[in-house]
Amino acid sequence: MFEFKHVNEAELFLVSKLSSDRFLKSAGAFSNSSMFVAPYPPEQQEDAAKMVDALALDLRSRGVTASVVDLFSVFTSVLDDQGLWEPYCQIEGTVPTKDFIIALKDAADLETQICPRVVAQVKEEHAQLLIVTGMGACYPVIRTHRLVEVLDPQVPVLVMFPGRQTHKPNGSASLDILATPAGEGGQQYRARNIFEL
Numbered sequence: 001m002f003e004f005k006h007v008n009e010a011e012l013f014l015v016s017k018l019s020s021d022r023f024l025k026s027a028g029a030f031s032n033s034s035m036f037v038a039p040y041p042p043e044q045q046e047d048a049a050k051m052v053d054a055l056a057l058d059l060r061s062r063g064v065t066a067s068v069v070d071l072f073s074v075f076t077s078v079l080d081d082q083g084l085w086e087p088y089c090q091i092e093g094t095v096p097t098k099d100f101i102i103a104l105k106d107a108a109d110l111e112t113q114i115c116p117r118v119v120a121q122v123k124e125e126h127a128q129l130l131i132v133t134g135m136g137a138c139y140p141v142i143r144t145h146r147l148v149e150v151l152d153p154q155v156p157v158l159v160m161f162p163g164r165q166t167h168k169p170n171g172s173a174s175l176d177i178l179a180t181p182a183g184e185g186g187q188q189y190r191a192r193n194i195f196e197l
Contacts, residue, residue, distance in 0.1 A: 001195055001196050002196075003195070004091070005176070006041075006044060007040040007041065007044045007047050007048045007051050008013065008047060010040070010051070010118070011051050011055055014038065014055055014158075015055060015059060015062070016195070017194060017197060018055075018064065018129060018156075019059055019115045023129070024129065024157050026081055026157045027153065029153055033192075034105070034155075034156040035151075035156075035157050035159075035190050035191035035192070036156070036157065036158045036191055036192055036193070037158070037159045037160075037161045037165070037175060037191045037192070037194065038159070038160050038161060038193075038194050039161045039162075039163055039164050039165050039175065039195070040160065040161065040162060041162075042162040042163055042177075042178045044162075045113070045162050047132070048160055048162070049133060052068055052131055052133055053068070055131070056068050056131065057141075059129075064128050064129065065127045065128050066127060066128070066129050066131050067125045067127035067130050067132060069118050069121055069122075069123055069132050069133070069134075070133050070134040071114070071118075071132055071133065071134035071142060071147070072118050072134035072137035073139050074114050074134075075108050075134075075138055075141070077109055078113045078117070082107060085106050088100075088104065095124065101140055101141055104170070105141055108141075109165045110147065111149060111150045112178075114137065114142070115147075115151050115152075118130070118132070118151065118153065119152070121152075122153040122154075122155055123153075127155060128156075129156045129157070130156070130158070131157075131158045131160065131161045132147070132151075132157065132158070133160045135147075135160065135162060135177065136163075136177065136178055139177050143177075144159060144177065144191075145175070147159065148190045148191040149190055157191075158194060159191065161175060161177065162177060162178055163175060163178055164176050165193050173193075
């Protein structure tokens with residue numbers, strides 16, 4: 001397993017993996033072998049965003065086109081298009097958190113509104129792979145396990161994940177986002193940890 005203390009140390013590893021023929025040919029209809037997560041320390045989100053920009057440029061220099069999608073930007077654009085972003089920002093503190101999250105999920109549905117926009121960007125850019133950022137900003141409205149369940153861009157996908165993967169005694173793995181207690185994240189993932197390849 002590839003280990004690092006700072007997310008910037010992962011760039012060369014990721015360039016090597018993401019530009020390999022094996023990785024680029026891994027995509028198929030809802031293939032488990034083409035969905036990957038890249039966990040990193042949550043406090044390094046800003047550095048991770050910069051690293052992804054450098055990663056995309058490095059991949060391009062190797063002849064690989066990566067579509068980098070900030071999921072939070074897609075999410076807010078869905079709300080903006082409906083004229084809901086500003087009103088939701090204004091009521092955020094006045095509604096119980098659970099109800100607010102449900103309202104956001106209803107207004108910007110992952111399967112019917114967000115994922116189609118992501119797939120459209122991949123196609124428009126003729127990308128060979130997709131790198132998703134912004135998961136921390138979207139949590140808990142959009143959860144990583146749900147994203148990898150419904151997203152099918154027909155290219156390999158790497159989700160930058162601000163958190164850690166915890167292996168449980170029963171053999172299952174949990175992706176624990178941000179400050180979620182170890183082992184309490186989602187349990188069934190259609191994605192593999194790219195650092196374990």
